Amino acid sequence: MGWSLPVIESMQKLNKPFVVVSFPIFESYAKENGIPFVSYQFDEWSDSSNSLDLHEKLKAFDVDVAVPLFEETVEWAGALNSIYRDDPKVLNRAFLFRNKAMMKRKALIGGLRVGLFEEVHSKEGVKNFMKRLNEANLQIEGEEDSWVHIKPFASAGTVGHRLLRSMNDVDEKCEDGDFPCLAESHLPGTEFSCEAFVHGGKIRFLNITEYVKLGYSNFIPEGHYLHTKRDKIMKEMQKLVDIFGIEYGMIHPEWFLTANDELSFGEVACRIPGGHILELAGKAYDFDALGAFVLCHDPNLSEEELNEILPKFDVRPKEFYGNVMIYPQKNVINKLEIPDELREEPYFLDHNLIPPLTNQKIDSREGFGNHFGTVNFKGEDPDRMTELLLHYENVDFYH
Amino acid sequence: MPNQTITDNKEQNLQEVFHDFSLASKFTKFDKAGKLLGQADLLMESKEGLTLLYQYIKDFTDAGIFEGTAWADPSKLVPRLVSGTLKSGHPNSTIELLSELRILAIAEKHFQSKSFSQNEAENFIQEVIVSNLEFVFNEPLEETRLVMSQHELNKVHAVFRFLSEKIKLDAIKEKLAQELTLICAQRPVVTEGPRKIIALIKEKIELDPNRPEDWSLLKFQRCIYRPTENTADKNAAEYGAFLPQLSTNELKNEASQMGKSMAEFGLVSQYHAVLLLFLIKNEKFALVPPCLALDPAGEARWKMHREFVTDLILQTIHPYNAQCIFGLAKMLEKGILSRDAVRSGLYNLSTVKIHPEVEKRILKSTKTPHESVSPKQYLMGALFRVLGQPLGLGQGNNPTCQSARGISMWSQHAPAKLINMVQTAATVDDLSFRFEGQEIKASETGKGLVQNLDHNLDAVSVTLVPLLDRIYNEMMLRASGRGEDPHKWVNPALYGQWVQIGFASAYDYPSNAIVDFEGFTKIFYAMCHPLYNGGHRLIYPNPVGIFITSAKGEMLGFHAVSLHRVDKDPKGIFRVYFVNPNNEGRQDWGQGIKPSVFGNGENYGESSLPFEEFAGRIYAFHYNNLEAPEKMETVPNEEVLKVKKIAKESWGRAYTWLEIKKKW
CATH class of the missing domain: 3.30.1490 (Dna Ligase; domain 1)
Incomplete structure (x- = not known):
């Protein structure tokens, strides 16, 4: 549920039957390219636009599991999965992800440490x-x-x-x-996120993403220090899965680790995380992370299939993959300049920065504003990676 | 080897990105192609990177990097359009250059294309090279310099060098000969440009002396590699060992052949320095004038200042510092050395110790510094060239037209001031100017216009420009906010008090518009057009501000040139002769306005345009405010309207125009 070309590509490669449910504007592209498609106006909820109606429309495709790709499709998928699994609580759990106050209350009741x-x-x-x-x-x-x-x-x-x-x-x-x-x-401490691939209520693979700076940069797998806390993190993560009653899918919570070793829960989502995290995880662990994300939602997935698509549980990659999102630092920009030091940096992998228009004005910022692309790094030393990400966050690529 | 590691690493990364690209289905191909192009963009700047990309170009093509783009079918590509695409920047420029590499690979039979034969590929690359010589030799035109970033320029230049090293150039001989003729007609102070072309020709093209069409190129080649018959098959050292065998008569012949070879294009060979030093050391003073190809005035001055000039030659000239011989000859002919102040200045400069920072800049500007030539020798040599060929001075790829214009003006009208300035800058790496009663010191000002100086300049410019640029910028700051163009005050303070007090600007600061353009144009005619200014000649160069426009006539920016004279050309048309500190005087400003450097009555180094075309591009100039206003009423309206039309239909579209009258 939701339009994502990389996910469509992944499904085709895995040879899994699928149908994309998304807004009508994607319909013609889908038709031209032979992508099974059901058009639906997610932002409309009425007598004629609701999960029962969508459920009817999807019958033709023999659908038995719904996968939310984006935040806006989480309740829709929850509602459909409630029907498919004949369990009304699946929908209620989806609401948990969509209301941050309810989410925190649930975490608090279950015994996780949260802020006020x-x-x-x-x-x-x-x-x-x-x-x-x-x-x-x-x-x-x-x-x-x-x-x-x-x-x-x-x-x-x-x-x-x-x-x-x-x-x-x-x-x-x-x-x-x-x-x-x-x-x-405000929660003090080092911030990181986890991507837990859950099947049958158990975490089958846990990725830890170290945030160098929220909204700017992160890398995978976690650095040396965070790695020593992996067991502790795993324990808290399984606790979270149990409290929320997650059976299938992937959850993406954010945590804070304080200097005296305490973990606080920030928030949790159950869609594809931002910051290109699954892209990095896929590269670091060499697996189809988007494919795994989708397949974990399927209660009927066999143990073999699960083992095949997920990396081994306790493997530690040798190389770290990180990225930093680049925001213009001036109000009016004219050109993109890649500094020589980046070009000569052995960890530098690639970038997809777009040159601006002449005299492009930068709008005031929503969230962290619109980034102009990402610079990717790859290397064996997480400390060097941290240094690079911190450094390039402040380099002005746009003049 | 650390370099090897970096290269391996780059290759691994390229492979990784390419791997992702080749596995992508059509859904994510575009996204992945963006990353691959991003990698290619960075690799293109270096030879290693290009070699790597060239190895992979077949794989890229097979994997579909060009599919679904305008570059899909090579047989549909047009060589003439390449230049425009390159100027549009990444990612277009990157895929364009990859396409060139692909076509080169077809030409070199690394792979085949169904729609494009090997022969077609070869012709395509040749045509692309001919229409982009500015990139091959890294001598960008003003328009190019304004629209392209340094990285884009480096990248495009690297690819063109790569192409020209690999492809046969026989088919473009005529074009190269024309190019060399027109570059040399400008008598540039920095001769790296023509030398690079000549070296390339030597390496790449077999020239046959029996074929008349090859002669035009052979002439240039001989200037540098075989200036006299006796230099054939000898290197400079062998030639030096050979000279003592010659009789005085034979030496006389040798000297005049050598002098003629230099005079033809203004290019000097290593052999020339060997011969000149030999003549001086053996006291064959009478042979020096033919060796320098001096005219009678030059010869008289040589006789008058023989001892002084002999010292200068011995101190400065060396086979690896030979180009300055031409500058020295021109100095003698112009009589600059007859001024006491100039001789004193040169003597003083020859005794000072150069500041280490300045030495660094000088050595950086010298392409292949030779251990037996000192930075001071290079500086003196460059000074000869600047003083001898003031109109050949260039700004390199730097936004420093103001500073270059200043050096050129002083070398014509205040040579001793220039020499003294060079001496101060060279010894203390600082300069101090007077501005409205206050002192401005380069070392105490902020940044100038240029942050990373392109060192493709003469040694005088690298000594002075970083300092002049900061002083100019500081003067501009101090004179800003007065409701008028700061150049009104800055020009006389920077260049000298001979700059006229009256200052006309088409642009009006308070109303942010072009105001009374007709009056502005009339004043311009009254200032310098012989039909309306009383038949007078211009005395000093006039620092003029012009709008730079693209080949389509669109406004691009501002530029500084100096107006030297207005005269009838051989066809009887009034033309403006001016000096453009850009390295290349030939430009295309749109509307058919193309400054020429040769064939329209230009002196070496001058650019020229028909009067009204030049008038249609200027926005500011100085004039005599006591004389010009009463003459302006004699300028006919139809002339003024012609100019106005040119202006309004080009740069004028970027401005509001107000028709109110102003008092001039």
Whole structure:
């Protein structure tokens, strides 16, 4: 569910029967290229546009499992899978992924460590939240306010995510359109994400993605230090799978590891993660990560097929793959310049940066703004990788 | 070997990206092709990278890199269109260049194409080379320099060098001869350009002295490799050992052959230095004038300053620093050496110690520095060339037309000031100028226009330009915000007080528009057109600002040239003769406006255009504000309207025009 050419390519190569459900604008391309397609207006929910109707339409294709590729298709897939598996809770679980407050509450009940959080409805609500947080942190007059993050209940990745460092920030950065949303305390520590391929309620393969800087750069597999925590992470991950009752598919949670070795849960998604993570994972572990993502959703997948598509559980790749997303740093840009030092960098693999138009203006930023492409690196030393990703995040490629 | 590791690594990465591309179905092919092109873009700059890409070009083609693009069928490609595509930048330029590599591979029989024969492939590459000589020899035109980034220029140049090394060039002899004639007609101070072409011809083309059509190229080749009969089959050292056997009469013949060879195109051979030094050391002073091909005035000055010039020659000239002999000859003919101040300046310069940073720049600008030639010798040699051929000065691939224009002006009208400036810059790597009663020191200013100087320049320019550029920029900053073009104040302060006080600008700062263009044009005619200025000649070069336009006449940017004279050409048409500090005077500015450098009455180094075409590109100039305004009313309206039409239909489209009248 959702339009992705790389996933379509993967399905064809795996020789698996499939049908793409997506918006009508893709229909003609699908027809021309012989891609089985059902057009559906996901953003419409009515008497004539709903999961029962879609279920009817898909009968012709003999569908027995729905796979959500993007955030917007998570509930639709949940609803269909509820029907296919005859289990209404599958849909309810899908809602968990689409409401960040509900998600956190579930995690808290299940015994995961989370930050303080609250649903807020206005700037005033955020200020009160910050005030209570300041109190709890024993703020003395003149000390800085506690940091608060606000994020929409149901948006992918960093979209709409704002970090507020002071009461002033609340006035300046928040807009009326942001509310209602989730406010939460700032979680300290190293941030990383996991991609757990789950089948039959068990994690069958766990990838750990080390975030060098959220929204900018990450690499796979995890570096030396995080690797020493792999067992601990695995334990928490299985806990998360159990609490949420995930049986099939892939989950992509974000975690924070503090200096004193405690893991805090950030949030979790069950679609294809951003930041080209599956692309990197596929390269690092040499497997068809998108294919594996789709197949894990299928309860009828055989053990052999599962072993064939997933990497061995405890294999540690020799080479690290990382990328950094490049954002222009000026308001008006005219040309793309690849610095010599990058060209001569042995870890540099490739880039897909696009040259700008003459005098292209850069719009104000949504989430982290629109990146202009990615620079990929590959090499054997994760520390060098970290250094490079940090460095290139601040290199201005656009002038 | 670390280089080997890097190359291996690059190959591995290329293989990895190519592997992904070749496995991709049509759904993700476009995306993967983008990454492959990104890799190719970076590899093209180096010879190793190109060799690697060339090895893979068949595989790329088979895997479909050109499929579904305009480059799919080589038989449908047009050599003339290549240049425009290259200027449009990555990814178009990259796939274009890959396509050239593919066609080269077909020409070299590495693989076959159904629609394109080996012969067609060879012709295609030859035609592409002929229509892109600016890339082959890395001498970009002004338009090219403005639209292409340094990386794109390097990349395209590297590919063209690669192509020209591999393909036969016999079919383009005539075009190359024409190219050499026109470059040499500009008598460039830096002769790397023509030398590169001549070297390429020597290596790649078999020339037959019995075939008249080969003579036009052979003449150039002989200037450098066989300037006299006696130099045939000898290297410079052997020639030096041979000279003592010659009688005075034979030496006289040798000297005049050598002088003539130099005079024809302004190119000097190593042998020339050997001969000149031999004549001086053996006190054959009477043979020096023919050896330098001096005219009677030059000969008289040689006799007058013999001792001084002899010293200069012994200190400066060397087989590896020979090109300056031509500059020296021109200095003698022009009488520059007759000025006390010039002789004192040259003497002083010959005694100083050069600052290590400046030495570095000088050596970097010398393509193949020779251990027995000191940086000071190179600097002195370059100074001879600049003083002898002031109109041949170029800015290289740098946005420093202002500085180059200054050096050219001073070498004509204030040579002693220039020499003194070179001496200061060379010893302390700093310069100081007066601007409106205050001092501006290069070392205390911010950055100039150029951050990475292209060192493809003469040693005088690399010594001065980084400093002049910063001073110019600082003057511009100090004079900005006055509601008028800062050049009004900067030009006289930078170039010298001979620059007229009146300053006309077509562009009006407060209204951000072109205001009273007709009045502007009339003042221009009244300033310099002999029919309207009282039949007067121009005295000093006028620093003029022009709009640079593309071959389609579109506005690209601004440029500085100096206006030297207005005269009738051999056909009786009034033309403007000007000096363009761009390395190449031949340009295409659209609307059929193509400055010429040869055949229309130009002196060596001058560019020229019919009067109204030049007037249709200028936006600022200086004039005598006490004299010109009363003459402007005599300029006929129809002349002015012609110019206005040219202007409005080209760069003028980028501006608002206001028709109100201004007081000039």
